[in-house]
Amino acid sequence: MYSPTKNCELIVFGRASQRIVFQRKLPLKADGELLLSLMARHGINLASACQGQGICQKCSVWYVGKKILACQHTADSLSRALNEQNDDHRLALEVDYL
Ligand code: FES
Numbered sequence: 001m002y003s004p005t006k007n008c009e010l011i012v013f014g015r016a017s018q019r020i021v022f023q024r025k026l027p028l029k030a031d032g033e034l035l036l037s038l039m040a041r042h043g044i045n046l047a048s049a050c051q052g053q054g055i056c057q058k059c060s061v062w063y064v065g066k067k068i069l070a071c072q073h074t075a076d077s078l079s080r081a082l083n084e085q086n087d088d089h090r091l092a093l094e095v096d097y098l
Pocket residue numbers: 047048049050051052053054055056057058059060069070071072
């Protein structure tokens with residue numbers, strides 16, 4: 001099945017280090033890849049003790065002022081919700097322990 005891609009600028013701010021720990025434009029699959037997996041694929045390894053079942057809460061990230069579980073959301077759905085009018089998506093996250 002054809003899966004179109006678009007660009008997404010992923011920005012990860014570490015609250016512990018008080019700096020941007022990752023910022024890069026990435027191709028993003030429209031059919032969705034979990035945020036936890038996308039971040040791991042680019043070297044940002046979030047804690048995870050339940051293999052993405054949504055139980056341990058260790059993969060929590062801050063997104064638009066709310067804590068969400070990276071194993072329960074796709075990067076595409078989050079960036080699309082913020083940037084419905086744009087083709088160029090930006091996804092800014094904060095992680096407590098980075
Ligand atoms: S990995 Fe356990 S809640 Fe996300």
